[in-house]
Amino acid sequence: GPLKEVFFFPTEVACTEHVFNPDSLFPCPCPLPHGVETSFSRLLGHIMSASSSLDLCVFAFTNFSLSRAVLALHERGVAIRILTDMDYTLITGSQIGAIRRAGICVRCDCGAVHMHHKFAVLDGRRLITGSLNWTLTAIQSNKENVLVTDEPDLVRPFIAEFQRLWDANDPI
Amino acid sequence: GPLKEVFFFPTEVACTEHVFNPDSLFPCPCPLPHGVETSFSRLLGHIMSASSSLDLCVFAFTNFSLSRAVLALHERGVAIRILTDMDYTLITGSQIGAIRRAGICVRCDCGAVHMHHKFAVLDGRRLITGSLNWTLTAIQSNKENVLVTDEPDLVRPFIAEFQRLWDANDPI
Ligand SMILES: [Zn+2]
Numbered sequence A, B: 001g002p003l004k005e006v007f008f009f010p011t012e013v014a015c016t017e018h019v020f021n022p023d024s025l026f027p028c029p030c031p032l033p034h035g036v037e038t039s040f041s042r043l044l045g046h047i048m049s050a051s052s053s054l055d056l057c058v059f060a061f062t063n064f065s066l067s068r069a070v071l072a073l074h075e076r077g078v079a080i081r082i083l084t085d086m087d088y089t090l091i092t093g094s095q096i097g098a099i100r101r102a103g104i105c106v107r108c109d110c111g112a113v114h115m116h117h118k119f120a121v122l123d124g125r126r127l128i129t130g131s132l133n134w135t136l137t138a139i140q141s142n143k144e145n146v147l148v149t150d151e152p153d154l155v156r157p158f159i160a161e162f163q164r165l166w167d168a169n170d171p172i
């Protein structure tokens, strides 16, 4: 059947360098534990698996590794659209500035209504959703859940909602 | 196949009295629109469908209608366990006090780590999860998603995580 995965946070802190450099010939010199699969490395692995598109709807985005994954996909030619909450693009540590400067298309949901989503659709067929904001606190300190699935009945409504919100926030 | 539903918020404001009194012979006298199915009435309908158990893990719980649904299930003999975040039980409008006074078992996740979950498992076989907190703001004002499924591969990990957190927060 279609992929269905759930993982929970907080997760152990471990090196995630292998997700970004799977073919590296050199052992990573950082002081974190290596060879440990964590909820976070699994999340990063799913994001890095995108080959054609990534639609991301996140209310806060301050996590550096998640930003690194998005920038790596962009460099690889993956079409990226990010919808975020205006109130949070200016907070300390927000990665949205760096992402914009790289040429990635970001739209702010500037309505009075708070954008509380945290989901991503990869290649129009894989959904990542849950309680987890794309922040450092969420990943290292909160009890959170993430659900990943290719189940079309679950992915389809999120694709439609993303498009609806994207069109509604066209700056032109 | 197993149930898979997704709905989004904010939703229209409409009367939800029919969810609580489906067999009422009298038309509801309230000023809200009637006969409208909304994301909120669908969410309430799912919760009210529980026949044997409800395990609820919510970080904030201030919504009166959701509290009413939980109290109605309790009165009907449904076994209810609620895990919530200590920091939020004392906030204005929290329904946890009323729920405790009704004799429902509530445990507080008192750890340093923030409990950010918002999921429920009904009858050990239906999962409700998403970005939505059980607050009034979330339902009326935020852009939120809720996913409901009977898919065993998705329900099972949440059952295990609930039990793990429940045991970890045994007050004795
Ligand atoms: Zn390392």
Ligand SMILES: [Zn+2]
Binding pocket: B015, B016, B017, B028, B029, B030, B031, B032, B034
């Ligand atoms: Zn009414």
